[in-house]
Structures are given as structure tokens and as C-alpha cells.
Amino acid sequence: MLSKVYAPALLSLSGEVVEIECDLANGLPGFLVVGLADKAVDEARERVRSAIKNSGLLVPPKRITLNLAPADLPKDGTGYDLAMAVAILVASNQLPADTVTTALFLGELALDGSLRPVKGAVLAAQLARERAFSHIYVPAANAAEAAMLPDVKVIAITSLRELYHHLVGMRPLGVVDHVRIQPDKTALNTVDMGDIYGQQQAKRAIEVAAAGGHNILLSGPPGSGKTLMSKALIGLLPPPSFDEMLEVTQIYSLAGLNHQGIMRSRPLRAPHHTASSAALIGGGSIPRPGEISLSHLGILFLDELPEFPRSVLEVLRQPLEDGQVTIARSARAVSFPARFMLVATRNPCPCGYYGDDRCCCTAHQVNQYKRRLSGPLLDRIDLVIDVRPVDRRDLIERQSSEATVIIAERVQRARAIQSQRFDGSSARLNHQMDNELVRRHCQLQAETLALAKQAVSQLRLSARSYLRILKVARTIADLADSSNIETEHFSEALQYRSRT
Secondary structure, three states: OEEEEEEEEOOOOOOEEEEEEEEEEOOOOEEEEEOOEOHHHHOHHHHHHHHHHHOOOOOOOOEEEEEEEOOOOOEOOOOOHHHHHHHHHHHOOOOOHHHOOOEEEOOEEOOOOEEEOOOOHHHHHHHHHHOOOOEEEEEHHHHHHHOOOOOOOEEEEOEHHHHHHHHOOOOOOOOOOOOOOOOOOOOOOOOOHHHOOOOHHHHHHHHHHHHHOOOEEEEOOOOOOHHHHHHHHHHHOOOOOHHHHHHHHHHHHHOOOOOOOOOOOOOEEOOOOOOOHHHHHEEOOOOEEOHHHHOOOOEEEEOOHHHOOHHHHHOOHHHHHHOEEEEEOOOOEEEEEOOOEEEEEEOOOOOOOOOOOOOOOOHHHHHHHHOOOOHHHHHOOOEEEEOOOOOHHHHHHOOOOOOHHHHHHHHHHHHHHHHHHOOOOOOOOHHHOOHHHHHHHOOEOHHHHHHHHHHHHHHOOOHHHHHHHHHHHHHHHHHOOOOOEOHHHHHHHHHOOOOO
């Protein structure tokens, strides 16, 4: 007898449906899996065989052939185990065929028949909704993640035996209730801006960066608070919306980093400077998201930026511009979103004390250190701030400044202005404005325009640099609740441009 059961193929954020066909033929007992399966799928033969037997069900003493169609689509991972077992049970008449033809199955089987969590549950649920499947069966550990979509019927199962009893009508299982998940803004907010002494100019730049989603580079000597302020920036961002939580959860689920539920806060990723280019942008024979996609709608923090290999940093140029990355392999090309804030730090020289009597670097060493960051990469960073050592009076007297919650309120008001401004367009924040939106929303009055012409001429600004200055000036105006970009707004934005 021939049976057909459906499972999700989670090769990208869209996903595809795999049709698992099972044929039982007379002859010597055997178990064959075909359909461009990787090692993990091929090894499912032993897991499925043992799970069926240890669940008190019958492994048919026939030649079992499982075909995973379409045959030219790569299949990887252990998520096909459950669908393969169900296909065998239907083909051997242990399960009625009409109970599985409109459902999607996802799960890894243990040898005793219990189900282990797998990656991609929320993507599988989304695929079930798009392809109009009546139900999706997932491991109980993945149920909360899959049930975050309100219009998908998710059934959580703990074992193959439990699924069998449900499908034959002995002990039916209920649909997992959808719960509207609320964001958790405090998950990563461990550093308060009020606990950082001094550095008012740097704090102002961080506020501007948070308000407009701009990339920022803090440059200064060791111990000046660069890393601390960078980590405090995540607390200034507004909590994610439900759609944003869904986007981030899908990426983490595909990467296999989210078995326990959904992402309720904005991501903060901080890879070490030994990370490879594939680790940053993603890769593998079957492409998986890298750090820039795992930072989507959050922050990618690169501490000691010049310590990263230049070849690794150069791969950031295209994603910083486009907000997505496309990974091409011989079999297929996959695109992942990458709209992140780049927050980076650096020392002014190899020893860190350039301009101080403690500096032991030669001029050649300083020049070589600066050349580790290319001009095109620096051109894509909106704000570059020179962070000075903390003033001794601020440090000794411990004079606190505005707390994170106060600055975050201003940031949220500025972002609300941008949300209203860009309603219906592709941009969400000032940083994401294209040339047309810049032309429409960044008009300069006569006095400010004269200053802009002078700046372009004397500072030899590139077209990209000038447009980024306009975007930052627009953000500064939003923080001041000004409909126009005034001269003081443009002047402040001009101060944040890199001179080297």
C-alpha cells in the first residue's frame, strides 16, 4: 500500500512542503530513504524503526521505501522523523489515511518513541497557514513557539504512542491555545545610562543613534566607558511589536537557537573578533543565518572593531546598505533579513593611549592600525564619536546623569514620529530612508543649505556621507520635535561624521 504524509522543509524563512511517500513491497525486509536526504535524514531509519517498535506498534516485515519529494530539494535535519513514522503506520493500515492527509508533521523521534524539540516550529506553523493545512503536529517543547500565530491549529504531542491514540480516536488531543505574547524589554537592559559617569557627548550620540536606528562607532582609550555605553544602548530601544517578535523568532528558530519559545526582546549579538566572515553573514552547504541576521531588528555589537580581520569586516558593506544578505550556493540561493544597528568600539591606536604620554606606538603603527578599517566601511557608519577619558571630578563625585528610562521616552517619541512619517513606505526609521524619502523629508532652509554646501566642499564629503548626515539631522530634529531641519540640527549631525 502507498501512503502520503506531509512535512515542512525549512531551508529558508519561506519554507516548502515535502511530500513523504511510503511504499511497502514484498521481499526481503529493508528500509530505504530516497530524495536527496542528508546524513541526519538517512539515519532516521534506525530512529523511526526503534520508535515504532518501542511504542507498541508494528514495523511491517516488508521492504519499506520512503521517498521525500520533490526529489531535487535538499532535506536536512531530524524534523522529518515523525512524518516518516506516520507514513509507515498509514501504509501498514495501523492508522487511517484520512486523518493525516490535511496535516503537517514535525518532530524528532527518540528510540523510545518520545518526541524531541526541533528547529523551525514557527516557520512550519506559518507554512501550514499559507498552504491551508488543517493542523500541524509538533513536539510539546515547540508548542508555544508554533502557537504564536493566532490562526493555526497546533497540536502538541509528547510521543508517537500519544499521536497514535489521538489519530485513531482513543484519546483525542486538544488544540494549543494561542497566547498573545507581550515583549520583555528588561531581558537585556542590564546597564543603566544613569550609572555611567560623565561622557555627555557620547551619551547624546547614543541617544541619536537609538532614535533613528543609525550605526555608531565609539573611539577612545581603554577605560573610557565605550563598551559600557554600547551595551546600555539596547535599553533605549522601544520594545518590539508582535510582528517584530515574529520576525526575530523565525530567524532564531531556523538557526536552531530557540527551542523554548519566542524572542520577546530585541536581540543583542556580540561576536568575538575571531569570528569568520561566514559566521557573520551566514553560510554552510545549506545556508543558515549568521550574526547579522540574528541581530535583525536589534544590535550587532563589535567590540574592538579593528581587531576583526579586514576581509571579515568588508562583508558587512552590502548588508549595511541593503538591510538583507543573500547567500548563494551551488544548489540554491537564500536571502535573510539583516536590518540591524551596528554598534562598534575601537581604540585610537594599538596601545590605546594615542595623544597621551603613555602612548608607545610609532606613527607607522598608528597608520597601519587605522587602515584596518576601510573608507567604504566607515562611510556607512553614521556617527563616529571620540570618547575622552572620564573626567576625574565626574568619577570621584559620581555625578549621575539621566537614567535610561528618561532617555528611552525621548527615543520612543522620536520613533513614533518616524512611524507616522513613513506609514505605507518601505522605511521604518530615518536610517532606512532611500534617496526619494530623503529628498521629501530632509529639505533644508536657505541658511542651513548654505552651511551644507560649505561642508560638502571643505570636508570633501561623498554623496553617501552627505545623505547620511541629512538622515542623522532628521533624527536630531525629531528628538527636538521640530518639523524642519534647523541649522543647529545639521551642525550637530556634521560633528558626528568620521574625519579619518
